[in-house]
Amino acid sequence: MAQNVGNKNAEALFHLVDARERLTYPDNAAEGITDEGDSYVKTIAKRFFKNKVAVVSLGVFILLLLIAVFATQLSPHPRDAITGQFQAAPYDNFYLGTDDIGRDVLSRLIHGTQVSMIVGLGSVAIYVVIGTTLGLVSGYFGGVVDSFIMRVTEAVMSFPFFMVILTLVSLLGSGIWVVTAVLGVLSWPALARLVRGQVLTLKEQDFVHAAVATGYSTPGILFKHILPNVISPILVNATFGIATAILTEASLSFLGVGVQKPRPSWGNILSEAQSLRVLTAQPWRWVPAGILIFIAVLSINFIGEGLREAIEGETKN
Amino acid sequence: MAAEPKEKKPIVEIRSYKQYFNEGKKSEVRAVKDVSFSIYEGETFGLVGESGSGKSTTGRALIKLGDITGGQIFYKGEDISQIKRRKDLLKFRKSMQMIFQDPYASLNPRLTVKEIIGGALKVHGLETDSNKRTEKVYELLESVGLNKQFANRYPREFSGGQCQRVGIARALAVQPDFIIADEAISALDVSIQAQVVNLLKELKEQNNLTYLFIAHDLSMVKYISDRIGVMNNGRVLEVSNAGELYEAPLHPYTESLLSAIPTPDPESERHRVRTEYDPAYHHYDNLDRVALHEIAPEHFIYCHEDEIPLYRKKREKLLKKARQYA
Amino acid sequence: MKKYVGKRFLTAVPVLLMITIGAFIMINLAPGEPTDLYITPDATVQQVEATRRALGLDQPYPVQYIRWLGRAVTGDLGISFSTRYPVLPIIISRLGPTIVLMGTTLLFSYIVAIPLGIISARKQGTWVDTFLTGSAFVGVSIPNFFLGLGLIYIFAVQLNWFPTGGMQELGVDGSIFSVLRHLVLPVIVLSAFYIANMTRYMRATMIQVYGENYIRTATAKGLAQKVILTKHGIRNALIPVITIVGTDLPRLVGGAIVTEQIFQWPGLGRLTITAIQQRDLPILMAITILSAFVVLLANIFVDVMYAVVDPRIKYD
Amino acid sequence: ACGSDDVPDMEQGAQADGEETGTTPDVSEGDTSTLMVGLTNAPDSFNPFYRPGVAATWVQRFFYDSLLFMPTADSFEPGLAEMTTEDNQVFTVTVNADANWSDGTPVTAEDVAFTLNTIADPAVETTLGTSVAMIEGTDASGVREEGLEELSGLEVVDEKTLTITTKDPVDLNYISEFLGLNVLVAPKHVFEDIELSELPNSEAATMPSVFSGAYQFVEYDNNNYVHLESNPDYYRGEPEIKTIYAQIMNGTSLITEFQAGNLHMTAGGGIGMIPVQDIGMLEELEDVVVEEHPSFNSQYMIINNEKYTDPQVRRAFAHAIDRETIVENLLGGHGEVLSSTYSSASPYKDTDLEPLEYDPELAKELLEDAGFDFDTPIELVVPTGNAVREQSGNLIEQWLEEIGLTVNQSNYDFPTWLSMAQDLDYDIGLMGWGHTADPNIASYLQTGAASNNMAVSDPTMDELIEQGMTETEFDARYDVYSDLQKYMQEQMFVVPLYSDSQFSVQSTSLNGGINEYWAGSLYDVNEWTIDPE
Amino acid sequence: MEETTVLEVKDLAISFQTFEGVVKAVRGVEFMLKKGETLAIVGESGSGKSVSTKAINRLLPEKNTLIERGEVLFEGQDLLKLSEKDMQGIRGNDIAMIFQDPMTSLNPTMTVGKQIAEPIIAHKNVSKEEAKEKALELMDLVGIHHPKKSYKNYPHQFSGGMRQRVMIAIALACEPKILIADEPTTALDVTIQAQILDLMNKLKDELDTSIIFITHDLGVVAQMADRVAVMYAGQIVEIGTADEIFYNPMHPYTWGLLASMPTLDVDQKNLYTIPGSPPNLLHPPVGDAFAARNDYALAIDFQQEPEVFKVTDTHYAKTWLLHPDAPDVTPPLKVVRRKEKYEALFSVKMYANSTGGGINGG
Ligand SMILES: Nc1ncnc2c1ncn2[C@@H]1O[C@H](COP(=O)(O)OP(=O)(O)OP(=O)(O)O)[C@@H](O)[C@H]1O
Ligand SMILES: Nc1ncnc2c1ncn2[C@@H]1O[C@H](COP(=O)(O)OP(=O)(O)OP(=O)(O)O)[C@@H](O)[C@H]1O
Numbered sequence A: 001m002a003q004n005v006g007n008k009n010a011e012a013l014f015h016l017v018d019a020r021e022r023l024t025y026p027d028n029a030a031e032g033i034t035d036e037g038d039s040y041v042k043t044i045a046k047r048f049f050k051n052k053v054a055v056v057s058l059g060v061f062i063l064l065l066l067i068a069v070f071a072t073q074l075s076p077h078p079r080d081a082i083t084g085q086f087q088a089a090p091y092d093n094f095y096l097g098t099d100d101i102g103r104d105v106l107s108r109l110i111h112g113t114q115v116s117m118i119v120g121l122g123s124v125a126i127y128v129v130i131g132t133t134l135g136l137v138s139g140y141f142g143g144v145v146d147s148f149i150m151r152v153t154e155a156v157m158s159f160p161f162f163m164v165i166l167t168l169v170s171l172l173g174s175g176i177w178v179v180t181a182v183l184g185v186l187s188w189p190a191l192a193r194l195v196r197g198q199v200l201t202l203k204e205q206d207f208v209h210a211a212v213a214t215g216y217s218t219p220g221i222l223f224k225h226i227l228p229n230v231i232s233p234i235l236v237n238a239t240f241g242i243a244t245a246i247l248t249e250a251s252l253s254f255l256g257v258g259v260q261k262p263r264p265s266w267g268n269i270l271s272e273a274q275s276l277r278v279l280t281a282q283p284w285r286w287v288p289a290g291i292l293i294f295i296a297v298l299s300i301n302f303i304g305e306g307l308r309e310a311i312e313g314e315t316k317n
Numbered sequence B: 001m002a003a004e005p006k007e008k009k010p011i012v013e014i015r016s017y018k019q020y021f022n023e024g025k026k027s028e029v030r031a032v033k034d035v036s037f038s039i040y041e042g043e044t045f046g047l048v049g050e051s052g053s054g055k056s057t058t059g060r061a062l063i064k065l066g067d068i069t070g071g072q073i074f075y076k077g078e079d080i081s082q083i084k085r086r087k088d089l090l091k092f093r094k095s096m097q098m099i100f101q102d103p104y105a106s107l108n109p110r111l112t113v114k115e116i117i118g119g120a121l122k123v124h125g126l127e128t129d130s131n132k133r134t135e136k137v138y139e140l141l142e143s144v145g146l147n148k149q150f151a152n153r154y155p156r157e158f159s160g161g162q163c164q165r166v167g168i169a170r171a172l173a174v175q176p177d178f179i180i181a182d183e184a185i186s187a188l189d190v191s192i193q194a195q196v197v198n199l200l201k202e203l204k205e206q207n208n209l210t211y212l213f214i215a216h217d218l219s220m221v222k223y224i225s226d227r228i229g230v231m232n233n234g235r236v237l238e239v240s241n242a243g244e245l246y247e248a249p250l251h252p253y254t255e256s257l258l259s260a261i262p263t264p265d266p267e268s269e270r271h272r273v274r275t276e277y278d279p280a281y282h283h284y285d286n287l288d289r290v291a292l293h294e295i296a297p298e299h300f301i302y303c304h305e306d307e308i309p310l311y312r313k314k315r316e317k318l319l320k321k322a323r324q325y326a
Numbered sequence C: 001m002k003k004y005v006g007k008r009f010l011t012a013v014p015v016l017l018m019i020t021i022g023a024f025i026m027i028n029l030a031p032g033e034p035t036d037l038y039i040t041p042d043a044t045v046q047q048v049e050a051t052r053r054a055l056g057l058d059q060p061y062p063v064q065y066i067r068w069l070g071r072a073v074t075g076d077l078g079i080s081f082s083t084r085y086p087v088l089p090i091i092i093s094r095l096g097p098t099i100v101l102m103g104t105t106l107l108f109s110y111i112v113a114i115p116l117g118i119i120s121a122r123k124q125g126t127w128v129d130t131f132l133t134g135s136a137f138v139g140v141s142i143p144n145f146f147l148g149l150g151l152i153y154i155f156a157v158q159l160n161w162f163p164t165g166g167m168q169e170l171g172v173d174g175s176i177f178s179v180l181r182h183l184v185l186p187v188i189v190l191s192a193f194y195i196a197n198m199t200r201y202m203r204a205t206m207i208q209v210y211g212e213n214y215i216r217t218a219t220a221k222g223l224a225q226k227v228i229l230t231k232h233g234i235r236n237a238l239i240p241v242i243t244i245v246g247t248d249l250p251r252l253v254g255g256a257i258v259t260e261q262i263f264q265w266p267g268l269g270r271l272t273i274t275a276i277q278q279r280d281l282p283i284l285m286a287i288t289i290l291s292a293f294v295v296l297l298a299n300i301f302v303d304v305m306y307a308v309v310d311p312r313i314k315y316d
Numbered sequence D: 001a002c003g004s005d006d007v008p009d010m011e012q013g014a015q016a017d018g019e020e021t022g023t024t025p026d027v028s029e030g031d032t033s034t035l036m037v038g039l040t041n042a043p044d045s046f047n048p049f050y051r052p053g054v055a056a057t058w059v060q061r062f063f064y065d066s067l068l069f070m071p072t073a074d075s076f077e078p079g080l081a082e083m084t085t086e087d088n089q090v091f092t093v094t095v096n097a098d099a100n101w102s103d104g105t106p107v108t109a110e111d112v113a114f115t116l117n118t119i120a121d122p123a124v125e126t127t128l129g130t131s132v133a134m135i136e137g138t139d140a141s142g143v144r145e146e147g148l149e150e151l152s153g154l155e156v157v158d159e160k161t162l163t164i165t166t167k168d169p170v171d172l173n174y175i176s177e178f179l180g181l182n183v184l185v186a187p188k189h190v191f192e193d194i195e196l197s198e199l200p201n202s203e204a205a206t207m208p209s210v211f212s213g214a215y216q217f218v219e220y221d222n223n224n225y226v227h228l229e230s231n232p233d234y235y236r237g238e239p240e241i242k243t244i245y246a247q248i249m250n251g252t253s254l255i256t257e258f259q260a261g262n263l264h265m266t267a268g269g270g271i272g273m274i275p276v277q278d279i280g281m282l283e284e285l286e287d288v289v290v291e292e293h294p295s296f297n298s299q300y301m302i303i304n305n306e307k308y309t310d311p312q313v314r315r316a317f318a319h320a321i322d323r324e325t326i327v328e329n330l331l332g333g334h335g336e337v338l339s340s341t342y343s344s345a346s347p348y349k350d351t352d353l354e355p356l357e358y359d360p361e362l363a364k365e366l367l368e369d370a371g372f373d374f375d376t377p378i379e380l381v382v383p384t385g386n387a388v389r390e391q392s393g394n395l396i397e398q399w400l401e402e403i404g405l406t407v408n409q410s411n412y413d414f415p416t417w418l419s420m421a422q423d424l425d426y427d428i429g430l431m432g433w434g435h436t437a438d439p440n441i442a443s444y445l446q447t448g449a450a451s452n453n454m455a456v457s458d459p460t461m462d463e464l465i466e467q468g469m470t471e472t473e474f475d476a477r478y479d480v481y482s483d484l485q486k487y488m489q490e491q492m493f494v495v496p497l498y499s500d501s502q503f504s505v506q507s508t509s510l511n512g513g514i515n516e517y518w519a520g521s522l523y524d525v526n527e528w529t530i531d532p533e
Numbered sequence E: 001m002e003e004t005t006v007l008e009v010k011d012l013a014i015s016f017q018t019f020e021g022v023v024k025a026v027r028g029v030e031f032m033l034k035k036g037e038t039l040a041i042v043g044e045s046g047s048g049k050s051v052s053t054k055a056i057n058r059l060l061p062e063k064n065t066l067i068e069r070g071e072v073l074f075e076g077q078d079l080l081k082l083s084e085k086d087m088q089g090i091r092g093n094d095i096a097m098i099f100q101d102p103m104t105s106l107n108p109t110m111t112v113g114k115q116i117a118e119p120i121i122a123h124k125n126v127s128k129e130e131a132k133e134k135a136l137e138l139m140d141l142v143g144i145h146h147p148k149k150s151y152k153n154y155p156h157q158f159s160g161g162m163r164q165r166v167m168i169a170i171a172l173a174c175e176p177k178i179l180i181a182d183e184p185t186t187a188l189d190v191t192i193q194a195q196i197l198d199l200m201n202k203l204k205d206e207l208d209t210s211i212i213f214i215t216h217d218l219g220v221v222a223q224m225a226d227r228v229a230v231m232y233a234g235q236i237v238e239i240g241t242a243d244e245i246f247y248n249p250m251h252p253y254t255w256g257l258l259a260s261m262p263t264l265d266v267d268q269k270n271l272y273t274i275p276g277s278p279p280n281l282l283h284p285p286v287g288d289a290f291a292a293r294n295d296y297a298l299a300i301d302f303q304q305e306p307e308v309f310k311v312t313d314t315h316y317a318k319t320w321l322l323h324p325d326a327p328d329v330t331p332p333l334k335v336v337r338r339k340e341k342y343e344a345l346f347s348v349k350m351y352a353n354s355t356g357g358g359i360n361g362g
């Protein structure tokens, strides 16, 4: 009630506050911006780190990366050395047993991580560059350039993906870099389309018009103004791309055309389970590999989803 | 209102400008059919009209955001379609700037305010030293009433009004002579609109700018403009001094437009009479003698030659009436 | 519409051409003369030559390609290098099993996934949703060969409920039942991915649709939840879902290489692998155009479906 | 594998009583009229003139008979015909009087002559040149000499008789195996009107319809199964088993299908190969009999002889490889270490010749003596597709590195590897060779031979090979080949690794089936029966 | 006139759970609605207009909405406590809504006719044919030409104005007692807006529906409203009859709104502006949320939330300026002019500055 305010210090309370005095009171309106401004990346990171599953997944992924980097140091045995009994169940310091010719399964799994990481990250790096460039160019310039790039994209997309990979890999030899390159060179169309689609809408946005009106050159507009705005979808796409590449490499190895043999990959380790005896009687030789692929892919997928949510949450607001 | 036009020197001349989209296809849109008007140096020219009448399209053509279908546009006496070389283009871009409708959409969400404003400086080589450039950005921010702390922030951290100020600062950065404000205040809250309009007016005086002010809101347009053009369906139907336009709206479309604006005054709203505009009323069979004709000094109407005397008479009547009430 | 579809086919011609040329170059670049593989070590040079001649391999590559193209246009895809059977019947006989496998998979996946996606979306944020999305992630992340091996180990080897591979028991009547029994495991393996994928997509779409203003309008009308879902929700969610169906459809012919291999499914996937191993160029070319053609058809189908589902889309 | 013995129920009783029980036979369980055969390799051709793969030969034998049968590795029996000779140069072939084609036309001497002439025709694509190369009128590779319309060594005496004259006298066993067994007689009336260049692609060659064998070809579902039905008019008696399905599957499925009781037998010998590591799983089964036989096929480490010209270096490679370990650990003992080119399946194997022992120290010494450059990396190519071979590749890499060599292993699929080998684009690599009962290995080791991918060019070797081909008596040949084996071991043009055993696996319910010499096992297929379960 | 109250909103407080934290979007809103009247709610973007009205029809997303307190009394029952099923019976039937964006508020894959007929089928016990008849009538009523033909059209075949007519037809389908129009014309052109507003007024008179009209355009308010509520930062800061609000506003925010609008007839050098920007509702300020932007702020504004002071029986304002201890202030010139003009026009004195008092909303 009005009376409750009391008359004691009525003067103190009921005097007009001028503009200068107003500033001495905390300005709530400006609060959102008076504290440290968050960069885009920081905001996304903040959101991302609120997602527990994604954070755990990121941890797993980093762990796998470290394992890949320090494979040699971490492995109890040399990668290809025939050090143990043949096809033995776990014993001594062969924690996951040995394979058909007495190599330590654990050490090979650890080295297999390298393959997956190289193929996953490498192929994605390749296709992101190709896909992004073509998508940007195609979307921004339109017209004949766009039609041509889109036809090529369609053609590449219409190729039976797996068959082409199989053929190219048997053609070029199944080195880890070949697999990486082939996956990279064949996987760009989806991203190119995605980027193109984004560019098509972005280039009609006023901030791009503003950039044109400001006098930026075309590459300046493409790379300084448009590209930063498609980074997020590219990032999400790339994350899922890593997962896909790891799976594809594993499938190729499983079919016997993956990474060259003495070099272990999760897929070629797992492919040994095609032998019924290994499948039924020597689970240590294939179950860990399968679980590793699964965990790697799952965690990357969760990271991707976490990113997607963080980014989309961002754009919605 | 701006000072009386002393010596009127057109900075922009638009002659029979046409813009068709998707020409020849089924989806062809004749966004602009025939637009002619001039803007004088130092004035604010308001452009109003219903949604889709071609206002933005005209503004974009003026700042060379695409090729035009027909007609000619002169800026400072030069046909802008002839500006091709990068050097000339940069000069043109430095001289003309634009403020957009949606304060958020017109700022790149991935760039900081410093990058946005500084970028404009950099492109035109106005401030090559990066420290000096930052100083300059601070200055610009201050001039539009923003704290320099804002420089390292991203647009989405700002309110609409603040964003629009950033947009204005960007436009001002290159020290243009001419600014197109395409619905620069439509997306803002009433309480913020006034802030921005005041700012625009202030800056105009300080920097001796010329504005093309495109808007829906006729009360704001009247408030800010010296002269006003009314567009409908891809054509400019009436061009006049701001005051005269409101006192003596001659074209029936202008009339209907003015009568449709609700005023924040319940009493007058209770007595408002709306006039509707029926485009069929002007169905000219032959466009030969139909054009923008000068009915009175500085007052143009898109009409048939034969209609000129009628409009003149109407003008007299309306002006007389207005004076009575004044 | 008809005209539009016709036009689409026409614009696809250069794409198809590019694909055949690409495939031809790629396959021919592969080292390994087909003839080496089809001839005993004792064969003489003349015999090898005879074989090369018979297969048309003595001609320069461009001539080979043009010849191939010339015949392909008339529907003659040549004969398989390895078996000397005409390619077309081989492809057709492999196409059947693959379509049976993938068709069942897709059908089954959609029937399961679409309701799951809707439930997940409607229960967004609850444990049901968490469980379903979690499972979906497991589904897209589990390598199908790992799952396949696991299922074979448990259900075929240990429990002996299902056969380990093949499509049917031969010489047995009532082969539909037999085929069904053989279908169970591979379909489960393949569906894991498709169900998961579609569930996720459907969920996202439904969430998006339920965020649309027209759903708000429908709610404000006082319609029952069921009516809103069926009359307003699903129909609009179909539009983006068609896109996914469109990308899934081409897999009807090419989606199951690994699974076919694991389960000895006599489909195109296995044919592909054998053909690669045998450098069976005509078969590979045929598979390539077939898949390309199916991609094309799927694209057109998607566009047509858009127009059917979404009245805003009209092609002229 | 099914049915319980304890409680005989009504139906089982009824079945035991008589055959007439049901109008619809219970086809899936205990069907005695359908034989299920498992193959791991698909037959690639049904063309009697052209049989690149061993699976094709095997399947064709169901419906095309050869002149002679070879039930065991060293004996011949009359098939479609009898073959006699007095001077080892003129051979008389007498076609079985009862033998008819399945369309009713009799099998005649003309058919035989037509078949041989066609094989020798230069315009014909064939894999059988060597099988007719002894006939007068052919050149060394079995192609008809220029200027001839027909082979001069063939003469049709009457409807059922024909004489074959060879260029030189040959051992009866030799001609019996090559001409009598390898050549399947084709129906002249079906093939004669077909343009020779079109022959391999013709319907007659791809979907045969006229047969002389115990079975008739019904359908081939590419890469899936071959369906055969019995030939009721088979001259050696209508087969007991009416239907045969030869199903193509991978090794794992082969085992699980046996476990499930869905298969009666597998072919063996490169046709129905059970992964050797997994054979134990079949041996555990009660109603399946597993027999192990030595095989003709053997695995080698081939060596680029242009690069490694010094026999001492090549021998060093052999000493460095612990072949015993391969056989013991990778093959689980189901195989043998090769001393030279022949496995114990071959009657020509020199049993006294011991394989070079595993001795890394010696290997190292040999290399050092030879002044071998240990630092230049050696490219080891391992083809994919054969698990044991891939594993042994890894082991070999290890072993070579243990003696101080630098080895780079690379893997390629077989076609790629083959073309690399032909271009001598390798240092060492793994390769398998298939042999027959005949010991001739000219195509692999003779200078310039088609499959000589090692660039072996050694006069002594060539001479030994030549000699082996011309000798006609077993003992004399044995001696030649014994020398050849010793010379091979000395020179180590290739390092012989191992020969893995063949397994014949069949259900106990099958009477008949594969015997030790699997290639000849089909000779009595018409007599095979399946016990009801 | 016998005035019955159809709706009463009491002390409504709503917050949202968001990524950044809890947004206190509505902080104690109170108002009532009488039969047949139009209550306009004005206020700037984000002030809680939509949220408070959506709460009436329970259209807020369940997921992250928290109704902290309050009641929405409609015909004696608290709508916030009804079951979802009962609520369905009220939505569209007793309380209908029109939304701001006609372009997206219609289902693009259903013909407009069906969309209009839908609520009739849902709420009235009629056959499909009857519903269609009724829908056609409605289409005619809201001025859609050729109803028969248009019935089968899809929304995209309609212009924005036509779509908004369809929305109105849907809203009116069951002759609701209350129509909530949330910025129904903001997306439209002035000329189309005028048509729609005319239409709404006409229909209101015919059907005697009560309307809650949300807008931030004071011109539109002047044209439509019987009473006006002014919202700021999740609260109603002033409520009164249209004349009271336009000619004798009491709250400095209302002053600011009125003064910052240029009028067609007044020339000014500079527009009056409200400085700054609205508060962040994640952390609503202590005291008066408007204080920081208020040229007439009192010291107490920064410490204590103002009470609601009664000006007249119909006019209330939530500002300390109405406190007896508060100093007298002169509103911006434009506001003073308004009052003068009004008084001159009708030769009446509006009423003297208030005497204070704290009775909550009308
Ligand atoms: N790139 C384009 N392609 C096709 N049509 C276009 C394009 N740009 C504009 N139009 C059309 O041209 C017409 C004029 O558009 P413009 O944006 O100039 O109108 P406006 O007067 O600015 O309207 P508003 O007040 O809504 O901004 C509209 O019908 C619009 O749909
Ligand atoms: N679903 C929601 N989740 C989170 N915050 C919300 C949600 N809906 C509204 N808000 C927040 O609630 C506050 C009030 O929003 P409301 O929509 O009522 O504003 P308004 O007055 O209608 O504004 P406008 O004029 O822009 O429509 C805003 O800060 C808004 O961001």
Ligand SMILES: [Mg+2]
Pocket (backbone or CB within 6 Å): B055, B056, B057, B182, B183
């Ligand atoms: Mg515009």
Ligand SMILES: [Mg+2]
Pocket (backbone or CB within 6 Å): E049, E050, E051, E182, E183
């Ligand atoms: Mg709102």
